[in-house]
Amino acid sequence: MSHLMEIRDLKITFGGLDALSGLNFHVDEGEIVSVIGPNGAGKTTFFNAITGLVDPTEGDIIFEDESILGLDPHQVTGLGIARTFQNVRLFPNMTVLENIMVAQHCRTSQLILGALLQTSAFKKEEKEIEERAKEVLAFFGSRLVGYRYDQPAFVLSYANRRRLEIARAMATQPRLMLLDEPVAGMNPMETAELTALIGRLRSEWGFTIVMIEHDMRVVRDVSDRVVVLDHGVPIAQGSYDEVSTNPDVIEAYLGRPAEGQG
């Protein structure tokens, strides 16, 4: 069976330093895969490579049986890969609704003339965009709806910004969603809530999800499979239980026991 996305021998070098090397990875339709690893392990670089923000030095990235290497980020998004950012990057001065509406750019087509002449096609598309945006926002319950629609994104609380960013990724209508530390900086209650939402992203919306996460409880609760990176090299793959007992992984996180004690 062919995978939804497959990465072969990915290597990325920055100024002589290997940010990633020898990474083989795949994700199947409907899976939730977590990528974990200590800081600086190359996790975000991995996402950047998939979304076209960084060009790999070697290797290939295959999405739906075709290589997406060398595509511009917007083309990658157009093919159905959406992402969020580690350090929430919304469009702060656009309203909540606009943030979501703008994300449907690659699924819509009206340009200048439609807007100027207010053609029926334009109005229909605008209406659809708005409806879809509201549908996406409704996924987060009452947090991002109603009077929130017209608030600029910068007034949102931190947790709501994270939610809005996920909503924005959803609005690009992806098949594969890359979440970069979705619960970072959230309190336990919010984390639990978002963990549930991630599960629903798959079960209700049918997204395949690759997620970078530090919070092991979240990783344990949602992922089918866990990939561990250390210094740009994958050191373990498998279910959460397998990975969490793997001595290499423990060493990468806690360091090698000192010689005297070992």
Added chain:
Amino acid sequence: MSTTMTSSGSSAAGGFRAPVTDQEWSKIGKWGGLCVLALVLVSLIGMPVGLDRRILIHPVLSLGYLSLLWIPLVMGSVVSRHIELEGVESPEPGGRELLAGALTGLIGGAGMAVFILALDNFNLRDPLVNWSPQLLELLTYGRGIGFGALAWILACVLLGLVGSAIHVVPAGLRRVVSHSFFGLLTFAVLEGAISDLSEGFGLEFLTDSIYAKRGGLTVVWSIVLAVLIGGVSMLTKGRLKAAKADYGALQGPERKRASRILFVSVALMTIILPLFLGTIMNELLANVGLFLLLALGLNIVVGLAGILDLGYVAFFAVGGYTTAVLTSPDSPFFAPELHFAVTLVIVVVFAGIVGLVIGAPVIRMRGDYLAIVTLGFGEIIRLLFMSDWLKPYFGGAQGITNVPGVDLGFVVIKGTDPRSVFYLVLVFCALAIYISWRLQASRLGRAWMAIREDEKVAEAMGINTVNAKLLAFVVGAVLASFSGAVMVAKVGSVFPNSFMILVSIIILVVVIVGGMGNIAGVLVGSFVLIGILGGPRQPGLLHEFQSFKLLIYGALLVYMMLQRPEGLVPSARRSQELHQEEFLQDVWLKGEEHEQEEHEAELHAAEAGGSEPDEGSGS
């Protein structure tokens, strides 16, 4: 000097509730010094003498004196302003503030006195062109050095005191006084427009009594007007805000109706008023319209898409030259003498192409490089139009003359009849406003805003940033070319030197002062700046400012960027746009608290079955 000040200061301060601290001394010293510098600089730049002809209040106050007198006023106000720190209880403003203002004024006045003495005793006219007997005469009111020096010290102390009193007096009084002051100033500045308008309505007798023969309000009427405005201000207190809130609160069809009424009344005003205005005022309005058109275009490029295009004048030039070549019989190489309407279509196509050609190489550059390179392109285009190389086609420095007006069949629109030009410009401005408005609320407009906010993320969210930015460039280019076309038809000729970089920068100032990314802001910016100060060559209401307006534009640009980056009319929800970082920090500090509150409140709400509380709007 300093010893006397210290002693007088401490003795005076003894009576107040707290001694003046060292820190405040340095603050007073700093702003006082700045006050002296500003006074001397303004004098040496020649404003007092150059602007003395323009009288604001007949025999008392001329624009020349005003150019000096505002300085101690503002400095006095600034020095006594308290920065409100969070968590620190700021003392009630009182005598200490007044003292600080007066002392700042005193330093300024003393500086001025020294300057007057220097003016009298030394001759530095060689490098300093405005070091002149006229300046001395003006500064001493023609009554000798001693009187002049004393008068300046007194005046500055008084003004400093008034400036600081702004913080001390109750808010209601402050409001009334400032309204009468600015209202009076408006009446004085708009003298030309008002008397022109009243003439149109046949109300000369009214303006004849308000304004003196040599210009300026009469003293009696100034007092009457001040009282009137103050009274109106007192009566309408809070009403305006309430009306605005009412309008904002309207929903659905009611809102639509209110908007429609507002729109129709404004439209009728702009259509009817010029009928009652004379030639000069219509000319002025036409110029404002031309620059408004340019500013609306630049607003799409800079305000919406966030591309700092300093060579914007190039498209203005392309529109102008294309029109001139296609319509003028004197076009040196190719003179089809087409009708303006046909030309316009070609102008649009041509401007679009030039927009693409200039845009394509620069669109991927870093924002700041792009600014300089577009500036370079703007210069290249002007130099090419001016060069001997293209002289056979575009007439070189002599340009193309004899451009006919716009023949509409029943009337010919040309520069000799500014009212007709104004209506033509109005049509284009309406078009441009419509375009800006519709695009702003479209898929493309949202894409532009996203690019302005964060280009990389916009790209990652599926926006083809290169194409979207190019489109912004092209739309901007087309609007500028309209302006160029109309300008050439109005003036009847085109010269390369009408398209200096200066024009780009003035339009940029208009957009920034008004408020970037905001149509209302651009409107206000054009009216205030181009209408009052004037364009690069076009005089405004204060045509005496001709030789100082670029200076003022520069100072305004710096001031706005430092103090009010969102412009005079910030778009409601984007007012925070340029204070982003501050804000984020704020939220970071408050973040945890908020989250806590949110949750507690939410739990309560869940129990009560109510809706979610508003946890974020306060930040």
Added chain:
Amino acid sequence: MAGRVSDGAIHHFAGGSRLTATIERKSARQVSKVDRFLTLIRVFLVTLIVVGILAFIAQQVAPENPFARWRNPDAVGLTGDQFKGLLMSGLSQGAMYGLIALGYSMVYGVLGFINFAHGEVFMAGAMTGFIASDKFSQTGMWESNFLLSLAIIIILAIMVSTLTAVLMERVAYRPLRESPRLIPLITSIGVSFFIQNAVMGVFGPSTKSYPQLPQWLSKQRSILTFEIAGTKLLVLLVAAVSMGGLWYLVERTKTGKAMRAVAEDKEIAALMGINVNRTIVTTFAVGGAMAGIAGILWGLLFRSVTHMTGFLPGIKAFTAAVVGGIGNLPGAMIGGISLGSAESIAPLVILEPLGVPGVSQLKDAVAFTVLVLVLLFKPSGLFGEQLSAEDRA
């Protein structure tokens, strides 16, 4: 929760998105139109330059051959001496661009924004030089003790320019240090406008002429078969000495080390005990001093100065800084010299053979074209950028 999705999972927009995806996929592979257009521009410009130079060579070799006559039938070519003369003018002018460019480059390296008003710092130096030398000339000291007066005006110009630059930083740029980079750029445009017009107001709009230079300095000299006016020689010498001094300052002193550290990363530099504010002020001061020297040289070479003197040289110096790779100090100097030579030689070597009349008017257009060319072919400049970590992104 973690259970696998059934095949019947609801795909909300799946139908639409798949369709769009296939459409996008077809076009994704193609090179974008913009890229194709850019390639076209690149090819066009290179062809233009190559053909121009070839035609020039053809004219030099045999003025009668058809290729030489192709575009410009009256071409006469250049004599060796003319060419050398052009080169010398270009070099001396370029040396001044280089000196100004150092200021742009240093500020960009440290703060990451274009100080558009740096040209005004240069103008302030030239203006000071004029005022002082004019006074000296009135008292007769300019003739009687030229070297002393020269030294004094140079010191004065350096002082005024440095002061201007430092004030600019303090008043206009320091409050904006953390804002997005376009904000200080726009501010600096305002500063530039303000200074230009304030100087015009205070000193008048007329063109001001420096006093005559002594004969022994300005006379033509012959060095290695190059005929060169003494003034130009002086310009080159002073520029070289200043550049040497700057190099020593940046590479060999503690101040220079602090500057490089701040350029690399302000926060870490501050953690290492470097006074970031003072270092930034020093950077502006040093850049200002270089511009002041350039101002005096400009005055000596062209002997005229107005309030607009700073505008074009300022933009060209920025071009020079970009050509050499912004943040790169030797690059700025070499960039300046290349730009000066290019704008002095290219009109006659490339445009004239192509039959463009009145080429000397296009000097400035050539300079801007160089800027566009460099950014089209090598955006990081000929010698590579040296920017702080945050600006590289």
